[in-house]
Amino acid sequence: MTTSPTKQTALTPLPDGQVRSEQAVLLPFMAPRLQGDCRPEGKLELSLWGAGKLATLSFSGWTGPFIYAPNRVETANGGGLHVAQSVPALFLKGAKLRSITPSRRCAWWGGMMPRQPIERSGERRTVRTAWGIVVAEQRTDGVLVVAGATQEEAEKALAIDPAAVIDEARVYVERCDAMPEAQPLMRSMISQGIHAALSSIRRDEHGAFAGLAAGQAYSAPARTYYRDGYWTLQALLDREPAAVRGQIDLLARSIQPDGEAPSGVILTGPAQAEEWEKVRRSHPKIKLEHLRPGDWWSDHFDSPLFFILTIGDYIRATGDNAPVSLYWDKIVTIFERYCRFDVAGNGLPVKPRHDRDWADNVYRHGYVAYDLGLWIGALDVITEYGIDAAVAEKAAAVAVKARASLDEALLQPNGIYADYGTKDDFVEDHLTLDSLTLLRFRAVSPERAKIVLAKVQETLESRNNQTQPYGDWGVLCAYPPFKRTKDTREKSSFAYRYHNGSDWPYLTGLYAEQRLAYGLDCFDYPLLRWWQTCLEEGWMGAVEYFSPPWGRGSLLQGWSSMPAAAALAYRDRVLAANR
Template sequence: KTEKDKAVYVSAVFSALENYIEIGNYKSFSAACIYADPVRTYFDTDYWATLAMIKNRPDLVRNAILTLASGIKENGECPAGITFRLQSRTPSYYDSASFFVLMVYDYINRTGDLSLLNETVGGKTVYQYCLLTIDKLSGYEDETSLIRKPGRYNNRDWADEVNRVGYVTYVNLLYARALDCLSRIVGTRDKPRARRYHGMFLKTKDAINRLLWDDEKGYYINYKYGDFVEDNLSVDTILAVLFGISDEKQTERLLDNISRLLETRNNRDQQAGDFGVMSVFPFYRGVDRCSNRSSREYSFCNGAAWPYWSALVAYAQLTHGRDHTYALTSPFDWCVKRGIYTLCKYYSPFFPHEIVPLDTANSVFAFVYDWQDADFFCENEEVWKTKS
């Protein structure tokens, strides 16, 4: 590692450990140092933090999973997150259930600790919560085998200042991965049910690649709602590469276009100069699509750089033999030049005052370094006893 690599790594690990809090039965990675009124955690933030901690502090990952399980409702709905009082803070989000199952799977896949599934929280086991919450989410599937976010105004996923409705590629990539992971989890106890989840996974994966891939553009659309298609390139579609949803040709084209359109050093059509990896490009269309900060181009979910997504792009590039240095280090460079020594939540040259320091999700940079010699998302066949 270079001195810069060491600095990025230490900063990332610090982002997770500094935000890990234990208050009674609440033991989790809180979202950021400024989110203290009340102290709270989110399913998505916790997932990215657990990737960073799973190699060296799996005990903290286990605690976070049990804490989040307490936030799953009786009907299986998952809110965006929970407070230190173990109360849900928001309505159900369409990515939270998937993140929970991914967290359980990744923990077991890398530790072999199947006993987690028997841990009881609020009268149910972790295994039961996995089934309950994905079965609830699958109720939003329609005849296409895709999750359909209902309503004209529905901002309930990580990009919560954008009304991404209908078929959202990001939501469905997570859902497909969750079905695949759940089939492995259930396969330890109920083979017929496991085969059913695996069949659902294959159908959703096929639907993503048939209905949400734009072959002319060479990437997945952001979302489609009726006749409206938001066909900008969203950084969160990098999950297709990480989760093995895209085929080889799609993977190469998607990586090419992320470099061409989202890496600002290569994109001369955007007007903010070289500042990192954008969250989307082109910007969102439609006056009622975005709200608050995201109603402005280059701000928040509408084109700002989000370091943790940049790290995930870097990992995808790394595992496919590409130069990943820019995506991995440009957020750190930007922050350090401005006297910020822990990676901020998001940033934009046009809105430099919008700084949220010490964001937990950015700990995922440590994950990139920890797993640079292996594909983290590959199945551990010995754990799941799937080795032929």
């Protein structure tokens, strides 16, 4: 297996799957309830799922070198951060508490609240907000920090012993280490990828499933997404099928009577929900985007299709057909909705010109390759698992028609599928990684798929593209940049930024998966190059997206587990190459 030559790295992968650095780097952490950022030099920002930001702590800090693992950092002198799994608690081993400051907002958009005085009792400090509690207690060998949405939750967490916190953290690190036979770069990537997926599984204060978080930075208001959740759960189908089933039930809540669905479903606790609703109702633009109290950005073109695809993947993984029976009426409504978008009668729904699918900074319209891949995949789920024979037969017929119409709608002379458009209006004919949904859901022939994958290797792998100016750094999500500037907005208005050419590891993982699925080699580059960049830059965790001129998105992103999911799905081939 070959990997790209890299510059001097800030982080070095170790044979045991952990990562080492001489200097302190930011460690994002996320457990079923607790989440935050730890700066090993002595700062901790703490939040609680469904509640919001609770407090900032300063402590004595540690000196390097530092060894990083999922939800853990350790130092040579025995200090470090350890995060529990069973309760919202963590332990700052070998540290002294210096200060604790309660947050005055649950989120950046929340109203400013009066700061409550810190309660002191011996070595214990308690801070209270309107939405949660943090208790920090100095122990002989470190600081125990717990949180809760209520006094009861915080008190339950206080009962945990620091030794139990350390042990739970160790067990979690071992669970994330899903390919211990691999070389350090691959092993550490998979460890961090599985961590991103597992840590996305959130719980409420009673321990019930509370959604798959998109990532640590996507929790205010707490919400779960149709698309982010779909790509995240690829690593969970065989590890946490109950969480996938719970995700289906949560997503079903926001499927509307006409088959429409938002980008995500809001899952906040009562205090944060009340604060968010004030914001939603008082800001005209926000209210226009978030039409209903439980919606996060209403009416996304891809979301209903992901609902069906999630059910299909769950059934294939578990053999449990219950969701399709329970939600059959919703599935049929979605099917009928997209049939109405088929204005030409060719089996292909036409997307209105708006920015509401995954490329939410781009006004894609007409035949959108990405959405058509999802549509054909959803038709196959209905065909395979439909409980009404007439509907299943109709879906099968539409799928045949859609596959037969695809080339006429989007195939380009160079063998790729255009991003979006219609021939009688405008076609954005550049190559995109998200068009590989057509391959994943077998919308095209194997021969065509291999032609497309060869073009992706030639054009979107930065090492092979000599016309983009930044050398070898990852896999571009689109190239060339968008032709029509009026079709882009905000971050995607700039070449190589966001949807306009950044490396998105979830799409890079999709690309690697398709190379593996079609028996092609050179899958190591999309599996690993993004992770090499993270190590070079000192980004600890699965990053959301990045590009050389524009930096990175958020850390600890659930759907950036896709490269790990792809590698594990084809474990034997990957290990054979990873010698």
